[in-house]
Amino acid sequence: MTERALAGLAALNVAYALVGLSLLWGLRAFRTWGALLRLAGLGYLVGLAAFGVLWTALLVVGVPFGGIGIVVSLLVLAAAGVVSGRLRGCRLERGLPRIGGTPMVLVSAAGIALAGLFLEALFRASRLLSLQEYDAWAFWVPKGKAIYFFDGLDTRLFTTTPNASYPPLQPILDAAAFHAMGGADVVTLHVQFWFVIVGAIGAAAGLLHGRTPPWLLWPPLLLVLVVPRFGERLLAPQGDVLLDVLVAVAALLLALWLRDAAGWRLAAAAVLLAGGANTKREGILFAACVLAAAFVVSRPRRWPRLLGASLAVGLAVLPWRIWTARHDISSGTPPSFDTGRIGGALRLSFDVLYSNARWSVLPLVATIALVAAAVWGDRRLAGYVGLVAVGLFAGGVWSTVGFPDLAITADESGNPIVRYTGSMVFLAAVAVPLLLSSVWRKGDEP
Amino acid sequence: MLPDQAIAIEARGRIPAHGTFAVAVGPRQPGWSVLADPGSLENYLRYFLLPRRIDPGAPWILCFACDRAAFPGAQPVWEDSAEGLAILRRPP
Numbered sequence A: 001m002t003e004r005a006l007a008g009l010a011a012l013n014v015a016y017a018l019v020g021l022s023l024l025w026g027l028r029a030f031r032t033w034g035a036l037l038r039l040a041g042l043g044y045l046v047g048l049a050a051f052g053v054l055w056t057a058l059l060v061v062g063v064p065f066g067g068i069g070i071v072v073s074l075l076v077l078a079a080a081g082v083v084s085g086r087l088r089g090c091r092l093e094r095g096l097p098r099i100g101g102t103p104m105v106l107v108s109a110a111g112i113a114l115a116g117l118f119l120e121a122l123f124r125a126s127r128l129l130s131l132q133e134y135d136a137w138a139f140w141v142p143k144g145k146a147i148y149f150f151d152g153l154d155t156r157l158f159t160t161t162p163n164a165s166y167p168p169l170q171p172i173l174d175a176a177a178f179h180a181m182g183g184a185d186v187v188t189l190h191v192q193f194w195f196v197i198v199g200a201i202g203a204a205a206g207l208l209h210g211r212t213p214p215w216l217l218w219p220p221l222l223l224v225l226v227v228p229r230f231g232e233r234l235l236a237p238q239g240d241v242l243l244d245v246l247v248a249v250a251a252l253l254l255a256l257w258l259r260d261a262a263g264w265r266l267a268a269a270a271v272l273l274a275g276g277a278n279t280k281r282e283g284i285l286f287a288a289c290v291l292a293a294a295f296v297v298s299r300p301r302r303w304p305r306l307l308g309a310s311l312a313v314g315l316a317v318l319p320w321r322i323w324t325a326r327h328d329i330s331s332g333t334p335p336s337f338d339t340g341r342i343g344g345a346l347r348l349s350f351d352v353l354y355s356n357a358r359w360s361v362l363p364l365v366a367t368i369a370l371v372a373a374a375v376w377g378d379r380r381l382a383g384y385v386g387l388v389a390v391g392l393f394a395g396g397v398w399s400t401v402g403f404p405d406l407a408i409t410a411d412e413s414g415n416p417i418v419r420y421t422g423s424m425v426f427l428a429a430v431a432v433p434l435l436l437s438s439v440w441r442k443g444d445e446p
Numbered sequence B: 001m002l003p004d005q006a007i008a009i010e011a012r013g014r015i016p017a018h019g020t021f022a023v024a025v026g027p028r029q030p031g032w033s034v035l036a037d038p039g040s041l042e043n044y045l046r047y048f049l050l051p052r053r054i055d056p057g058a059p060w061i062l063c064f065a066c067d068r069a070a071f072p073g074a075q076p077v078w079e080d081s082a083e084g085l086a087i088l089r090r091p092p
Helices: A003-026 A033-038 A040-060 A067-087 A102-128 A134-150 A169-181 A189-208 A214-226 A228-233 A240-260 A263-277 A282-297 A300-326 A339-353 A362-376 A379-402 A417-440 B006-014 B038-049
Strands: B020-025 B060-064 B075-080 B085-089
Touching: A003 A040, A003 A067, A003 A169, A003 A189, A003 A263, A033 A040, A040 A067, A040 A169, A040 A189, A040 A240, A040 A263, A040 A300, A067 A169, A102 A189, A102 A214, A134 A169, A134 B038, A169 A189, A169 A240, A189 A214, A189 A240, A189 A417, A214 A228, A214 A362, A214 A417, A228 A240, A228 A417, A240 A263, A240 A282, A240 A379, A240 A417, A263 A282, A263 A300, A282 A300, A282 A379, A282 A417, A339 A379, A339 A417, A362 A379, A362 A417, A379 A417, B006 B038, B006 B060, B006 B075, B006 B085, B020 B038, B038 B060
Parallel strands: B020 B060
Antiparallel strands: B060 B085, B075 B085
16 A cells, blocks of 8 residues: 555546546536536536446447546546536536534534545544455456556456356446556555445435435444444445445436426436446346336326336346347346245345344334324425335345355355345435425425 | 565565466465465465466466476475465576
8 A cells, every 4th residue: 555556546536437427517516616516416416427337338348448548438437527518508606505504514424524534434444444345356356457557358257257247336446546547555444435425425414415305314324334244344445335326326316307397317316326237237127126116106198208217227237238248148137936935035134134233223214204204294205215225125035035055154264144234224314304394394395 | 464475565566567467376385374265375376466467378387385296397486484485487
């Protein structure tokens, strides 16, 4: 680990944020510097997802991945946002985010301070972590190293590692990080995952700011960072946490879009879902759950725009699917459906979701918040969040039922259901503030 | 993961960056750590030694208590006889 590696990594991640903010500006997501600051976390995730989706397609068609290519692609993406904003007459005006009255300022300050303390401690850990996780050295990081060393999708490696059907977005980000660091430093690579956590918390807090009181916003966001399962796995150099945060923030964007119909939210959600679908196989299922729930609870006049977003996500998935089909790699969908395993799979998914030892009380609080919102709060929001959660839950049951080789156990060496359930827990963390604030405000849309 | 990490460090130093290597694994030896998993050795070394690639016909063989008779003419260039580990080099 060197200061040069850290500085390079910081520059790369600032570039992701600038690219995302440019794209959001082009979508007319903000008009003031204050709003820009509030959406910086979301901008980071959008920039990172757009970069990953773009390079997935470029690698499939054989464009070499290198330092110059990274810089050019970031500039092109940023220029697309800036030009679009100029053509649409966007301007940036002075203005700071409204923080609220004095007591609320104190609550916000306490939340930001606690999150900052935790993230600072996490950063210290990330600088010196060794690479231990099986999946990380078995295929995630080797794929990233292969893109870095061989400038593309090296077929000898990409077709022979475990889980060869996993899309390459996370390895692309790893390879870009190696270029930024000046070498394949798998220790400092953990800092890249720290940036993703910072971006995710910033995105969720920025989107919820002003729509939920700070005393409802910060407790779930802080809790999700420190629940036992994430506390020890947030920095694992794998695609799981990235997928979880992309899907949860996309689901939050769509929840807000259902309320205000702001087009930029739908477009940003589509970019994040496309990123999730190119991160892991189940990302396609997660994206389908989120979009299907939005279809069910939205008014028919909004369906054409939702359909457009769904098509965009589907198109973004195509390049990798074509590549895997061309190389005779199985799609990775469950090969069977043994009804005799349904009962055990249901119990397993339920036990894992409501495991205090893994997720603390977050899933239980989210369930109570969901029921309370359905009875006393925003019923459409409760319906949407409930449908997304049921879809994700059913997907987990399907995976255990459909892969006969998977043991019906929470042991992660025998069944990935614990990793899978992380998406529902991140969804809970971003949905609880909205659900409870709708109850607090007695169903009024904030 | 490895019976002894010295073999990985030695391999990284001896095999050229764009060279190729093979991994040959024999029976678990009494001195190996319980964490050393013979079934995962090749996978781990593929990760650790990149950009060096795995090739069954490679000039370099990382031998973990392997049957050396399977590689006629290959000479050890590094050895840890207590653990049954060796780096073999086939004649050009």
